[in-house]
Amino acid sequence: MKKARKQRLLLVIFIVVVASLGVGLVLYALRDNINLFYSPLQVQSGEAPFDTRIRVGGEVVTGSFSRASDSLIATFAVTDGAAQVPVQYQGILPDLFAEGEDAVAVGRWSREGVFEAEEVMAKHDEEYTPPEVAEAREQAEKVKAGADQSKRPDN
Amino acid sequence: MIAELGHFTLILALCLALAQAVVPLFGAALNNRLWMTTARSTACGQFVFVAISFICLTLLFINDDFSVRYVADNSNSLLPIYYKISAVWAAHEGSLLLWVLILAGWTLAVALFSRTLPLDMVARVLGVLGLVSIGFYLFVLLTSNPFERLLPFSPPDGSDLNPLLQDVGLIIHPPILYMGYVGFSVAFAFALAALMSGRMDAAWARWTRPWTNAAWVFLTLGIALGSWWAYYELGWGGWWFWDPVENASFMPWLAGTALMHSLSVAEKRGLFRSWTLLLAILSFSLSLLGTFLVRSGVLTSVHAFASDPERGVFILIFLALVIGGSLLLFALRGSVVARSASFDWCSREAFLLGNNVLLIIAMAIILLGTLYPLVADMAGWGKISVGPPYFNLFFVPLALMLALLMAPGAVMRWKTNELSDLANKGLLMVIASLTLAALTLLIAPVGFKVMPWLALSTAYWVGLWTLNDWWQKSESGRGRWAGARRLRGSYYGMQCAHLGVAVAIIGVALTSYYSEEHDLRLGPGESTSIGAYRFAFHGVIDVAGPNYIARRGHIEVFREDKSLLDLHPEKRHYTVGGQVMTEADIDGGLFRDIYAALGEDLKTEGAWSLRIYVKPFVRWIWLGALLMSLGGILAMLDKRYRRLNRASVGAGRSTRGAVLGAD
Incomplete structure (x- = not known):
């Protein structure tokens, strides 16, 4: 091989190696920083991992909201119609957060069975439903419908 | 119709x-x-x-x-x-x-x-x-x-x-x-x-x-x-x-x-x-x-x-x-226009x-x-x-790497540079910017942290190279003023935009590391201290706007027990659509912003959850962007774009299809 060609080959190999290393690192960092969404049903059936940053969302259960009297700790439950997940959050809730409305929480599912939220997002206008919440609700309805059908023969 | x-x-x-x-x-x-x-x-x-x-x-x-x-x-x-x-x-x-x-x-x-x-x-x-x-x-x-x-x-x-x-x-x-x-x-x-x-x-x-x-x-x-x-x-x-x-x-x-x-x-x-x-x-x-x-x-x-x-x-x-x-x-x-020429790795x-x-x-x-x-x-x-x-x-x-390369890159010559001059100057600049940044953090009573120190050093690095370059280039036999005026619009544009980057880096670094953000619960008459400031909450009143009704909070800010200013953040309820909006009140300054927003009515004894933030240098982020834009405008107004375009028309017509001499 000629010297120039050999140099060029080495350069190409070098670029390929460095680029794939770079891409690999980026993908690795990406994996660490993505927050998967779980529906309350998935959380309660044990699909959600413990102590990993995830998102959970659904309708805030009416009557479940309470706030500590001396701090900003708030507790409430979210539901997709099939299961409920208790959520604990310290801080200021968004303007449109309310019982009976949809909310998505980012945080960790603890072994004590409480979702410790770092951030709570509510819908930002009257008609908007977070798409993952809408989908989770449909799934839950299907599961419930399936359960009803399987019960029917017994009745 | x-x-x-x-x-x-x-x-x-x-x-x-x-x-x-x-x-x-x-x-x-x-x-x-x-x-x-x-x-x-x-x-x-x-x-x-x-x-x-x-x-x-x-x-x-x-x-x-x-x-x-x-x-x-x-x-x-x-x-x-x-x-x-x-x-x-x-x-x-x-x-x-x-x-x-x-x-x-x-x-x-x-x-x-x-x-x-x-x-x-x-x-x-x-x-x-x-x-x-x-x-x-x-x-x-x-x-x-x-x-x-x-x-x-x-x-x-x-x-x-x-x-x-x-x-x-x-x-x-x-x-x-x-x-x-x-x-x-x-x-x-x-x-x-x-x-x-x-x-x-x-x-x-x-x-x-x-x-x-x-x-x-x-x-x-x-x-x-x-x-x-x-x-x-x-x-x-x-x-x-x-x-x-x-x-x-x-x-x-x-x-x-x-x-x-x-x-x-x-x-x-x-x-x-x-x-x-x-x-x-x-x-x-x-x-x-x-x-x-x-x-x-x-x-x-x-x-x-x-x-x-x-x-x-x-x-x-x-x-x-x-x-x-x-x-x-x-x-x-693409291959029709491609052209190759060599340049040294130590060149612009x-x-x-x-x-x-x-x-x-x-x-x-x-x-x-x-x-x-x-x-x-x-x-x-x-x-x-x-x-x-x-x-x-x-x-x-x-971004920091970009800024580090940017400063010497902007003062280099095309094709090739003498490495030793640049290296000597660069070493001096490194020491100067690291020391200046450390001194700044120690003199300003904020405390020393590594990341803002590095970011601040990068900003000083950009500033020092830029000023040094201007100082050298504006030298002329007829005095500095004449020399400074001789420099081109595009040169000033570039330097201005690069300084904008330095200013934005300072803003981002100091805001990210030295902001004090408190989300807390306060009743009327209660107060809280953040840094040198004390914030007293005086409760909430109802006010009406053109197309909304609002609850307006009153927060008095004290510094060393002297009343400094009043903040009136609002929680607005828009009557037609029923939307709720948080209207923060901000006292802005070149070196710090005081930011207050109403959270929620906690419905016990008039207490509210409040966001009270002190954010140093946050405005420098946008100031940097303004300097960058100003730089872009200066470069755009460079006389040569008008003059040379006019000159090149004649040349372009006579040698249609030919490549005009680049340098």
Whole structure:
């Protein structure tokens, strides 16, 4: 091989190696920083991992909201119609957060069975439903419908 | 009648855009002078008709014509007049009309200020702009017509403008951002014209540079305004969220910044030519991608108003045609303009190459993080979101590296430099900036932290190189003043923009590491201390605004037990739509902002949850962006663009097709 060609080959190999290393690192960092969404049903059936940053969302259960009297700790439950997940959050809730409305929480599912939220997002206008919440609700309805059908023969 | 007139003139504008695209492009291909000369007149006509259409829509808003669906959805008779006008571009349909108006405006500007360009170049540039316009007119007319009527059952009153958008920042943010987005279409058109004609010389770069600068200035201002708006209007005091919509505007900015720098190499040294063309295509494609991301509703965030799949598919096809078509042209013709020459690794070219590589890597990483959730959703890997830690992890070191390269790169000579001079000076600069940064952090009573120290050192590094370079270059026999005046506009533009980067780095670093953010519970008469300040909460009263009722808090700020100022943050309830808005009150200053916002009424003894933040140097972020824009304007106004363009016309005519000497 000629010297120039050999140099060029080495350069190409070098670029390929460095680029794939770079891409690999980026993908690795990406994996660490993505927050998967779980529906309350998935959380309660044990699909959600413990102590990993995830998102959970659904309708805030009416009557479940309470706030500590001396701090900003708030507790409430979210539901997709099939299961409920208790959520604990310290801080200021968004303007449109309310019982009976949809909310998505980012945080960790603890072994004590409480979702410790770092951030709570509510819908930002009257008609908007977070798409993952809408989908989770449909799934839950299907599961419930399936359960009803399987019960029917017994009745 | 007005709605129909607006609709009709929009269709006429489409027809003119068709003529503007087809006739001159064929004229240029067949070398038919008459066909080529039509480009300017059709461009003017197109602008007139789309402007009439836009005025019609504005009149519909001013007249409260709620029989038009778009007006009924986004306005209300109670709205103040200036918000009625800004409501024109508050949602999907109107903002697209604004988009085509601005595109027609840029086209008109090219038509008017291109007297010195060769005719075939004008014809090709305007033709390409016409093609882009056709796509957008079809999009507006077929999928998002703002003039659609709600007949026979039109509502008596409109459902009001989203209160988030009832704000001065949002009156001017979209037009300026769009000026930037759409402005890259000019660089794109110049690039395609170069590919079609096979001519890409120093004169081409000189024509393209001011246009690219102009678009970049608008985009910089637009992004800064958006960040500023988010800071004071969204009610949680952040200034950048790595939200997909922000990323959508940031990616073309990064690509556009790379383009500006590679254009300088293309002008001065005739290098990086095909790379420059590729960057021009990339910048505009990313602008289109931004529109697609924001306007098709594939994202779910504050900015995504539309959620109509028909529109998404249209933009996707349009995007594929524009990107695919231009890349195909590039693949076929790119080699015609390519040229190679050698340069040393210690030269301005090499450093500008480094700048381009880093900017494009940053852009690619942001693109990956922005699109990954969409891809994952489509592939069924689950509903995911990518958090800010990912973006910060990569962007912060890349940005610091860019700034480190930027300072010596800007003072280097082309082709080759004596390494030893530079190394000696560099070592001195390193020591000086590290020491100065450490001293600053120790003297200002904030405490020493490693990251802000490094960031501050980088800012000083940029500042020292810049000032040192100016000091050397402004030396002259007739005194410093004469020497300083001799330096070019483009030189001052570059230095000003680079100092802007340093200022922005200072702002980002100090705000991120030294902000004190307290979310807390306070009852009337209670107070809290943050740093040197004490905040006393005096409770909440009810007040009425023009189209909302508000609960207004009163927070008195003390410094060393002296009353300093009063803050009145509000919680507004908009009566028509029922939306709730948090209106923060901010006492701004060059060195610190005091920020207060009402959280929730805790319904016990008048207690509220409050956000009280002290944010040092936060304004420097936007100040930096302003300096960058000012730099862009200074560079754009450089005399040589006018003078040399005029000179090159004669040369261009006599040596048609020849490459004009680069240096």
